Amino acid sequence: MSHPTPFETTFDVRFCETDALGHVGNTVLVQWFEAARDPIFSFFTPELDINNWPLILASYKVDFHQQLYYGKPVTIKTYISRIGGSSFDVHQQVWQNEQHCATGLTTLVHFDFATQRSAPISDEVKAEMARHLLEQ
């Protein structure tokens, strides 16, 4: 059985990302997850070209398992969890202090802004995605 490789992105929690309860505010995680999807964006636009942006976000869901704190780095592990004809799902985990603290699931659609329609994902990109596919 194969083990897919996640993309890993590590950063320090910013003081302004905490809230009055003393830990990371729940609204911050979608910002981290979006930032950690840069490697996936670059499947479609290697130069991260905002003038030819190829993706639309259809939905996201975040489950919170453990509090997150300022003062220790966090690591986001990013996998693909579904490859469809023109859409796909990204599964992401937040880790801090070797604990899995939150899970994100995001559905993205490959989109052609010229025709304003969803567009098929190429076989080349599908092959790239398959290397990071988390079987569930």
Added chain:
Amino acid sequence: MSHPTPFETTFDVRFCETDALGHVGNTVLVQWFEAARDPIFSFFTPELDINNWPLILASYKVDFHQQLYYGKPVTIKTYISRIGGSSFDVHQQVWQNEQHCATGLTTLVHFDFATQRSAPISDEVKAEMARHLLEQ
């Protein structure tokens, strides 16, 4: 058949809430939804007392239907969609230009920080919630 009353919160889109694609960034909506849950927070803490905060967020999900833009106000409609023993769900909608642009579903848990356990929702609060209960 009864019609539940949503809480309605209206605000202007902030320029800094747009992103390089020219519309509201997807990470902003959970901030709006959280702000629009203030009336629900006040069921549990009428003074919105951050030193006795009674709720934990277990998960949120947002579905995006239409782009949102700077320059026009948005209205968030907030309903209760499930009342459990110690947890409940909040259903929220973002409206702009008379279009329903996004939907949020958030699960919150009534929590006792002293004992570090979930706590039952009182009958009084359940009765308050029932007035805003969206039957599905």
Added chain:
Amino acid sequence: MSHPTPFETTFDVRFCETDALGHVGNTVLVQWFEAARDPIFSFFTPELDINNWPLILASYKVDFHQQLYYGKPVTIKTYISRIGGSSFDVHQQVWQNEQHCATGLTTLVHFDFATQRSAPISDEVKAEMARHLLEQ
């Protein structure tokens, strides 16, 4: 002696705008100030048209006098404090609980994106600004 009229913008503090010290994080104020400059943006672009944005921000400064808290609305008072040939200054105050809690000073430049140069402020706009001019 005349009394200039400020623009007044009132909003509730968002929970996510607090930080772990229990009050509003210092990075939030420039977001509030930017939002409260919408009436000034509309001097230049009445439709708040982001595709023909006429202003560049040259600098901002914020002085913090009192802590700001979640649970009470804040009001931003926005004045013009300098009218130059192509640039101008905006003086802004944050009030909460009838206390003046912070002061912002922002320098903006009227800019022509077609020629990529600063552009003179019209007499019409200068006359509008003069009604909100805080003499110092």
Added chain:
Amino acid sequence: MSHPTPFETTFDVRFCETDALGHVGNTVLVQWFEAARDPIFSFFTPELDINNWPLILASYKVDFHQQLYYGKPVTIKTYISRIGGSSFDVHQQVWQNEQHCATGLTTLVHFDFATQRSAPISDEVKAEMARHLLEQ
């Protein structure tokens, strides 16, 4: 003549940090500057302990020289620019593509929350600061 060593913090621009003008929103820089002051916070609280936070922010000023973009990392260079009895100034620069794009100046006050008064900066911390002192 001595050359002070700045603290250097590098991170990728987050997509959500752009705005509808296609570049980094001006409100983001104070978030970056705050994050890049972590090494200075740790002079006062080596564990970055939010329950014993020793500093209050008195003011910040940011000057914008060049636009900043998504897709390239930014580096924040952080210097001390003034050491007073209980307060000090932090001078920070944002660099992207080998260009100096913005400058920040922040005044912080060493504060004793127990007595609710400003507190002298110890000689030990002053000596640490002196190694990063930008002479102007």
